[in-house]
Amino acid sequence: MRFFCQAEDGIRELVRSRGLGDVYKRQVLFDSTVVDVTDQLADPVELLFGVRLGGGTNIDRALSYARGAIARPRDTVVVLITDLFEGGSREGVVRQVGELIADGVAVLVLLALNDQGAPRYEATLAQQLADLGAPAVACTPESFAEVLGEALRGRR
16 A cells, blocks of 8 residues: 555544544555545555556656645655555656655655565665655554654654
8 A cells, every 4th residue: 555644734534544643644556557545545444455456566656646646745744655666767766755855745665565574675776765865664564653653753
């Protein structure tokens, strides 16, 4: 799953996500196309099992979509969940992340885990993004909130 969330003053989200509270949440899935599934956040089971994507990975295109949907960059966190094996433009991914960060967006790259729970990702691109200020970390779902909190604290 790939998603980003953006804080908005005065918005009380009808769809509650554990631990996110009163934030405007968007979720975008991608392969070689981008699918915004924000309207399906009320039913996470259907979301997880109902969307079928396959073939290719275009992170650059997904980040471009996310950038276009961000209204308040300094109040926005983009969590990119991926193995970073880019099928599109690697340079585009680096550029998009750099521009998001320059705009004031906090970017966290959550690296993929294999079936045994070990990280599986393209290390060179992970390092390039980390060098830009987008921490690239691997963690279990149980430790995600702590990892996100640490990344946000490091931003200040």
